[in-house]
Amino acid sequence: MQNDMKYEWNLAFRIDHWVRFLSIVMLVFTGFYIHWPFMSGGPGSFLMAWMRFFHFVCAYTLILGLVVRIYLAFNSRFSSDWKDFSITKNLAGVPDILGYYIFVKGSHKDYGRYNPLQALAYLAMAFMVIFVSLTGAALYKGSLFGFINAAGSFGWVSRMLGGESYVRIWHIFSMWIFIIFIIVHAYMSVLISASNKDKTLTSIFTGYKLKKSA
Amino acid sequence: MEENDGITGQFLDAVEFRGVSRRDFLKYCGATAALLGLSELYVPKIAAAIEKASKRPPVVWLNFASDSGCTEALIKATYPGPADLVLDVLSIDYNETIMAAAGKQVDEILANSRKEGGYILVVEGGIPTKKGHGMIGGKEMLDVLKENAGPAVAILAVGSCATSGGVPAASPNPSQIIGVNEALKKLGISKSVVNLDLCPVNVEYLTAVIVNYLLLGKLPELDSYGRPLMFYSQTIHDNCERRAHFDAGRFVETFGSKEESLGYCLYKMGCKGPMTYSACPKVKYNSRISWCIGAGGPCIGCAEPGWTDKFAGFYNRLPGVKIPGLGGVEATADKIGAAAAVVTAAGIAVHAIGSAASGRIGGKDGGEK
Ligand code: SF4
Ligand code: SF4
Numbered sequence: 296m297q298n299d300m301k302y303e304w305n306l307a308f309r310i311d312h313w314v315r316f317l318s319i320v321m322l323v324f325t326g327f328y329i330h331w332p333f334m335s336g337g338p339g340s341f342l343m344a345w346m347r348f349f350h351f352v353c354a355y356t357l358i359l360g361l362v363v364r365i366y367l368a369f370n371s372r373f374s375s376d377w378k379d380f381s382i383t384k385n386l387a388g389v390p391d392i393l394g395y396y397i398f399v400k401g402s403h404k405d406y407g408r409y410n411p412l413q414a415l416a417y418l419a420m421a422f423m424v425i426f427v428s429l430t431g432a433a434l435y436k437g438s439l440f441g442f443i444n445a446a447g448s449f450g451w452v453s454r455m456l457g458g459e460s461y462v463r464i465w466h467i468f469s470m471w472i473f474i475i476f477i478i479v480h481a482y483m484s485v486l487i488s489a490s491n492k493d494k495t496l497t498s499i500f501t502g503y504k505l506k507k508s509a
Numbered sequence: 510m511e512e513n514d515g516i517t518g519q520f521l522d523a524v525e526f527r528g529v530s531r532r533d534f535l536k537y538c539g540a541t542a543a544l545l546g547l548s549e550l551y552v553p554k555i556a557a558a559i560e561k562a563s564k565r566p567p568v569v570w571l572n573f574a575s576d577s578g579c580t581e582a583l584i585k586a587t588y589p590g591p592a593d594l595v596l597d598v599l600s601i602d603y604n605e606t607i608m609a610a611a612g613k614q615v616d617e618i619l620a621n622s623r624k625e626g627g628y629i630l631v632v633e634g635g636i637p638t639k640k641g642h643g644m645i646g647g648k649e650m651l652d653v654l655k656e657n658a659g660p661a662v663a664i665l666a667v668g669s670c671a672t673s674g675g676v677p678a679a680s681p682n683p684s685q686i687i688g689v690n691e692a693l694k695k696l697g698i699s700k701s702v703v704n705l706d707l708c709p710v711n712v713e714y715l716t717a718v719i720v721n722y723l724l725l726g727k728l729p730e731l732d733s734y735g736r737p738l739m740f741y742s743q744t745i746h747d748n749c750e751r752r753a754h755f756d757a758g759r760f761v762e763t764f765g766s767k768e769e770s771l772g773y774c775l776y777k778m779g780c781k782g783p784m785t786y787s788a789c790p791k792v793k794y795n796s797r798i799s800w801c802i803g804a805g806g807p808c809i810g811c812a813e814p815g816w817t818d819k820f821a822g823f824y825n826r827l828p829g830v831k832i833p834g835l836g837g838v839e840a841t842a843d844k845i846g847a848a849a850a851v852v853t854a855a856g857i858a859v860h861a862i863g864s865a866a867s868g869r870i871g872g873k874d875g876g877e878k
Contacts, residue, residue, distance in 0.1 A: 330826070330843075331777070331826065331843075332758055332760055332776065332777065334758065335758050335759055335760060336757045336758030336759055337759075338757075339757075340757045340758055340759075341756055341757060341758075342757060342758030343755055343756050343757065343758040344756040344757070346758075396860075398863055398867060434784075436744060436747060450733060454733060457815065457819065458784075458813060458814065458815050458819045459784035459813070460781070460784055460810070460819050460820055460827055460828055461819065463784070463827055463842075464827055464828075464830060464842045467827075467842040467843065467846060468842060468845070468846060470846070471845075471846030471847075471849055471850060474846070474850055475849060475850055475853045478850065478853055478854060478857065479853060479857070482857045482860075482861070486860075486861070486864060486869075486870070489864075489869075489870040490864065490869040490870055
């Protein structure tokens with residue numbers, strides 16, 4: 296059995312993936328609450344204060360998760376995969392893979408770990424993490440990581456986007472992009488597992504994917 | 510202290526004549542010292558500076574596109590307090606709204622001030638840039654500003670209209686009204702402007718900036734929007750008396766409710782306190798009697814540049830977003846995001862059906878060649 300399996304993700308990649316997933320889910324939930332408090336607290340409660348606290352904790356986690364992922368991309372002994380994210384190389388492959396996904400073509404090339412659309416989407420999400428963190432930092436009133444004065448260091452974000460109400464709107468739009476990404480990402484994992492029959496879906500839990508039997 | 514507080518008997522007589530007791534006056538000087546971040550030791554100096562200023566420099570107050578609400582705030586009718594007094598003794602040479610003179614006389618006074626120069630120019634109101642949309646005595650407001658900005662030693666834009674257009678500049682802004690800073694830039698005049706965003710201006714901010722100038726001979730430190738840091742460095746929300754309710758998650762859901770009578774947080778009633786920088790909770794209005802949230806209304810964000818448009822929907826959490834390509838149709842960020850997610854889900858459903866129909870799911874071959 297083990298023979299037809301390929302070790303696709305080592306523990307570091309898997310943990311980083313799930314830590315980021317959990318932090319995004321928490322960020323979305325607490326973010327919805329902070330934007331529009333849908334429960335009210337009774338006497339002695341600190342509901343909003345806790346929501347904000349967890350929002351900030353998860354925000355730090357998401358940022359650190361990206362830092363770890365970037366570190367792995369360059370320094371992982373298992374698989375430093377930064378070359379897979381070349382924009383030009385991936386853009387060249389888009390017509391092939393897109394043609395397959397919109398049923399114009401019956402098959403596509405074998406791209407290894409990430410197909411071009413996938414690589415570009417992941418790269419875009421890395422930039423989204425940066426963008427959402429910048430807008431978040433611009434809204435934060437206090438010192439980030441305990442020593443960076445948020446108002447002084449990220450006021451430029453607010454000025455660039457036209458004031459704090461617009462920073463909030465961009466922050467909310469970014470959240471929706473994360474939600475949409477997660478929906479599409481989950482669907483694609485299921486779809487590809489079903490069509491390639493290579494256990495793509497479970498590989499993010501177990502680390503192992505089925506080898507091509509061709 | 511009584512002896513050496515630096516104020517002459519003559520000045521105090523004049524003060525008392527205006528219905529302000531010596532005690533009140535000193536109290537005002539003390540409050541101003543606190544606002545300026547100076548120690549108690551400065552109180553006599555402030556009093557002396559104000560007294561000295563009763564001769565010079567004069568203030569010229571120009572009115573442009575506004576509802577004169579700031580003038581109204583200045584002459585607020587409750588009782589003549591020390592803050593009014595300061596503006597009184599400053600000899601406002603020219604203020605169209607409250608001066609007794611009219612017609613030719615007025616022009617002469619203003620021309621005279623210009624000749625002497627060295628005045629503090631206070632501007633109230635936005636500046637229309639569309640020809641014929643705002644004129645005083647046959648002159649474009651833009652030209653009036655140009656004429657009078659030159660000889661001024663300091664320019665203070667008071668109220669949201671003067672800082673960034675305010676209410677009269679609200680979309681679609683038919684008169685193309687802009688704030689003083691932008692207007693000066695347009696005119697090629699490079700002079701720094703102190704922006705006192707608020708609608709109407711808080712008279713205590715105004716007098717504190719003037720006293721600061723009289724005392725130290727310079728304008729206060731400004732933030733990137735030209736607002737004095739001493740008043741605009743903290744949010745309303747950070748000093749709000751209802752903040753404990755916010756942290757606890759206790760919110761007013763509708764006006765006239767039990768929650769409202771309990772003084773819960775006004776966040777869900779559209780309070781812009783978390784994104785508005787001003788010392789309103791501390792300085793308050795009308796001789797520190799009350800202020801917006803103290804009086805039960807949400808903060809509408811009037812201390813921020815770009816108000817009203819950027820905070821439109823006073824009772825909404827956030828302004829609407831114009832959807833590109835739909836000619837002015839607006840929606841909230843929440844609705845746009847949710848719609849995009851629904852469209853995505855629908856797309857996925859269609860794609861899943863397609864994949865099943867084409868035999869990709871459950872078929873023998875994978876997609877890879
Ligand atoms: S009323 Fe407004 S400023 Fe006060 S705590 Fe609530 S949201 Fe903040
Ligand atoms: S509390 Fe808000 S709305 Fe009221 S004066 Fe201050 S900034 Fe303006």
